Amino acid sequence: MYLEIVTPEAVVFKADVDAVKVPGHDGEFQMLNNHAPIVSTLVEGEVKIQLAASNKELDDELSEDFRKDSSNSNILYYTIKGGVLEMKDNKAIILAD
Numbered sequence: 296m297y298l299e300i301v302t303p304e305a306v307v308f309k310a311d312v313d314a315v316k317v318p319g320h321d322g323e324f325q326m327l328n329n330h331a332p333i334v335s336t337l338v339e340g341e342v343k344i345q346l347a348a349s350n351k352e353l354d355d356e357l358s359e360d361f362r363k364d365s366s367n368s369n370i371l372y373y374t375i376k377g378g379v380l381e382m383k384d385n386k387a388i389i390l391a392d
Contacts, residue, residue, distance in 0.1 A: 297309070298344065300391055307360065313347050325343075330382050331382075339376050341374050361373050375389070375391040378392050
């Protein structure tokens with residue numbers, strides 16, 4: 296599936312991913328490929344991104360706001376203060392604060 300993370304300043308992430316876990320208002324939840332359409336508010340926390348195998352070259356493009364998992368180079372974390380998520384047709388867009 297395709298993930299975009301958009302902040303008021305810029306689009307900070309756009310790539311194919313295998314999974315994304317977000318801090319929803321009623322708790323964390325994860326979305327995989329072909330997830331049902333959803334719109335949800337997000338609270339302060341970390342977005343956990345599992346990169347697709349084809350995205351090894353993203354390292355050069357990522358800002359220092361992203362943190363890599365020390366035990367798995369395919370996992371990234373991005374801290375948000377809140378926002379909104381929309382998932383539809385295998386495309387997830389996070390509008391983050």
